[in-house]
Structures are given as C-alpha cells and as structure tokens.
Amino acid sequence: MDLEFSNGKSEEKKIPDPCVMIIFGASGDLTERMLIPSLFELYSDKLLPENFAVAGFSRKEMDHETFREKMKKAVIENKTHCEFKEEIWEKFSSGIYYFIADYKRTESYKYLLTEILKIENEKQTGGNRLLYMAVPPDSLNEIITNTGKSGLNKEVNSGSWTRIILEKPFGYDLESAVKLNKNAGKYFREKQIYRIDHYLGKESVQNILVTRFANGIFEPLWNRNYINHIEITSSESIGIENRGGYYDNLGALRDMVQNHLLQLLGYIAMEPPSTFDPNSIRDESLKVFQSLRPINEAEVINTVIRGQYTGSKIKGENVAGYREERGVVPDSRTETFVALKIFIDNWRWGGVPFYIRTGKRLPTRVTEIVIHFKSTPHHLFKSKSDIAESYNMLVIRIQPDEGLLLNFAIKIPGSDFKVQNVNMDFHYTDLKELALSTAYEKLLLDCMLGDSTLFIRADAVEACWKFIQPVLNAWKDDPSIIVYGYPAGTWGPECADDLITGHNFIWRYPCKNIADSHDYCEL
Ligand code: BG6
Secondary structure (H helix, E strand, C coil): CCECCCCCCCCCCCCCCCEHHHHHHCHHHHHHHHHHHHHHHHHCCCCCCCCCEEEEECCCCCCHHHHHHHHHHHHHHCCCCCCCCHHHHHHHHHCCCEEEEECCCHHHHHHHCCCCCCCHHHHCCCEEEEECCCHHHHHHHHHHHHHCCCCCCCCCCCCCEEEEEEEEECCCCCHHHHHHHHHHHHHHCCCHEEECCCHHHHHHHHHHHHHHHHCCCHHHHHHCCCEEEEEEEEEEEECCCHHHHHCCCCCEEEEEHHHHHHHHHHHHHHCCCCCHHHHCCCCCHHHHCECCCCCCHHHHHHHHEEEEEEEEEEECCECCCHHCCCCCCCCCCCCCCEEEEEECCCCCCCCCEEEEECCCCCCCCCEEEEEEEECCCCCCCCCCCCCCCCCCCCEEEEEEECCEEEEEECCCCCCCCCEEEEEEEEEHECCCCCCCCHHHHHHHHHHHHHCCCCCCHHHHHHHHHHHHHHHHHHHHHCCCCCCEEEECCCCCCCHHHHHHCCCCCCCCCCCCCCCCCCCCCCC
C-alpha cells in the first residue's frame, strides 16, 4: 500500500544562522560515524547555511587535508539517503578544518580561539558557535571548565549565540550527574546547553506525541481505566562490539534505561502539554520522572532482573560470551540485559505496571512500545470461542520497520460467533518518497536553530538518575542478587517473564528465539 502524504516539499525549510561547529574530540569514532555524515546529508539537502564551517580539535596528529580525506571515506560509508556527489563534497569539505590541540591543557584554548577567529573571519559566520563535546566522559568536566575559563563559552556579540552540545552519559550516577550539571551551569546558561539523547531525534519517537495528541481516538483510553499494562522493549542483536572496557563500567541500566528508555516512557506517559514549546514538553516528561515510584533497595531483587550473555551458537556460528569479550574482566557482573517493573504514582497511571526491558545479543534488533488495553467488562462470546477474553494491543514500533500496529478482535467468517485477533498495520515504508532523516541530522539542525524541545534538561537527567540510583546501590551492596546468564541469541533470562503479572501475560516476542537451548544459569 502506497500512501500519499505531504512531505513538506512546498513547506518553507528553516535554515539556521551562519555558524562554526567546533568539535572537541574530532578524531574519535562519533565524528566519523555520525557527525560529519549527518552534516553532509543536511548540506546536500540544502538545510545548512551557506556560511558554515567545522573546526575539529584533537590530540591526534593530522593536517586539514588528511582529516578531510578521512571524513570523505566516513561519509561514503555512513551516508543514509543522499547520493554522494563529488562536487557537493568538494564545496562542503572546503569548510572543514582540523587542529591539533590537547584540549586538556588550558594553553591550548588560546590557540583554539585564534584559529576559530580566523575561520569566522574567512567564512563570515557572524560569531555563532556550536561547541560539540565528542569526548570521553571522564574528561568532560575538565573540558567544560577550560572552555569556560578561556572565554569560549561567551556570546561573541549581542546578536550572536554560543551553544554547547553534550553527549551521554550525563554522569555515571546521581552524584556525578549533579556535579556535571553544576559545572556546566557555572559556565553556560541552561538555555545554551543541549544534551543529546539520540532516541528523541528518531522520527518514530517524535511520532509518539503525534499519535497521542493529534488523534481523538487514543487519548480518551490512555489511562488506568482502559490500559492494563505497557511494555517498552529495546533489544539489540549485536554484542558490545569493541567497547568492552567502556561498557563493563556501565551496563545496560546506565547505558540504555537511565536515558533512552526513560525518555520513551516520558513521552508515553506524559500529560498533554498545552503548547508545543520546548519547556512545555520537557516539563511534562519531567513530571513523569518525578512521579516514578521509588524502587526500594530491598525490592530490587523482586522487581529488577539482570542478565549477562554467555557463549552460544547463533545460526551455526560460535558467539563469545560477555566475559570472553576484549576489555571485560573475567568475573564481571555487569549486566548486558535488564528488565524492570515500575509504576508511575499519579492520577492517570495509578496501579498500571510499566515493564521495561533491554539487552545485547538478543535474537533481533527491535525497539517497540506495546500498549495492552484491558478486555471488555463482559465476555459475550465466551461460550462460542476458544478465546475467552480478547485484549487489544497497540504496538508502536520505533525501529526498524517504524510504524504502528493495532491488534483487535474480529468474528471469524462462518456460522458461529468465533472470535480471533487480527492486525491493522501501518509501516512508514508505506509512505511514498520516504526519506527518514537520522536522529543526528534532526538534532544537529534543531540545535543550530535554537530549538531545544528534543534535548534533555538538567532537571530531567537528575530525576532519572534519582530513580535508577537505588538499583545501582542494591547491585553494588548485595552480592546475593543474581546475575542470570542467558545464551547469546535468546531473549534473556526466562525469569524476566515472571515480572509480568496477571492473566498469563508474558513479554511480546517480536520474533522466535533462534538459539536451540535455554541453558540459563546463575553467574
Ligand atoms: C547507545 C548505547 O546510546 O545506544 C549503545 O550506548 C546502543 O550501547 C545504542 O547500542 C542503541 O542505539 P540505536 O539507535 O541503535 O537503538
């Protein structure tokens, strides 16, 4: 089915002010995989200002030309919808510069400033600066401080702007997140700070707000009277790739739940904002985070399940267990899977359980939110049908195969009143001429335009850590809390199913397990 839709072709596109994007940590992976390819897509789509430049800073020895060549390769490998055109690249890359500097040393900042001023002069960017912190989390505070002390945090003139983009993780726990916010707040106003959670840049995540607040049919049912429970699953088939050392200090709760999945929860559970402006939206999701029922440390054992993948065979190939991965300590208790049951203590959601689950080396890559509606109060067709009661289900598929699926009951054609559930299924790919932009394209552009709606505010970061902290404490303090092993390629520890209560409900499994055995063990 092809659907016609207005894809904004005739709509006037907003082009940001001229500016220089200054990337700290430019020789790293993020610049190559995400930042430059996204900027190039925006440039090819004519969404960047004519007067635009990128200034990369890093310790690694490289000249402008070598950096440009490296970025060209990265763009070709990582581009999404735009065709790579040599002549466009030539124009775009003439505004890319690279400077060798140790951004940990205060002296380097004088040099940075001199070079930035030269670029600003040459490219006539009007003094607008976007500082992008693509740096390891342990150097972030120091770089923010140096940026502030060197005056790079200041607006150059009364009409110009300076903004800073911070990458997750925003701290390692509540204490370090508060410290980071305090330090950033010392040198930048909250209005200048853009904290990226790339999940909010996903088209299908923004569509949660439209599904809820632009349709008359869902919102009246969107509460404890009609909803039985809600699942949020983000499963990945990849392992930790070459991030062993980094991941082993984090785990799935810090890496995925504290940020991405709680942000999804915020959009699913928030009250309708009265206006669509950055603070109304963010105020409403903050209220959700503040209403999360605190998990008591003693309760962690019953409401949070953690797991770690073990070696297995997937499609005939041997797959290493987490503890065999490079950079991971051999007796690591870091979770690569976590499932939790949570409640939101407010009028709308009183008593409705929310189940959140995420893991690495699961059978497939899928992120989806499943709204399970309550069944009808009276089961009219009970005596006629094998299904005694039917539960409607709305699946919001975030990725891949973005879309919406509504599951509802119909009469099976025939003489009797037998009931069966069927799907009404919408896929984004049904839309004609679809070109979904990536999360980074959307977020970089929004930041240049000064729209902070999809960025995380300091208070939300802290509210999410506050909720997560007792779980981290319990895991640290109580060695009797089990880390369940699950074979790579399965859906995680089976006991995660026991979290879900009532009517034999289990998690929705978007595809069947592909590992042959369920050799679950205690690690
Ligand atoms: C990152 C995590 O924030 O999100 C990774 O650090 C994870 O571990 C990634 O793989 C998932 O993002 P996406 O967009 O592929 O779902």
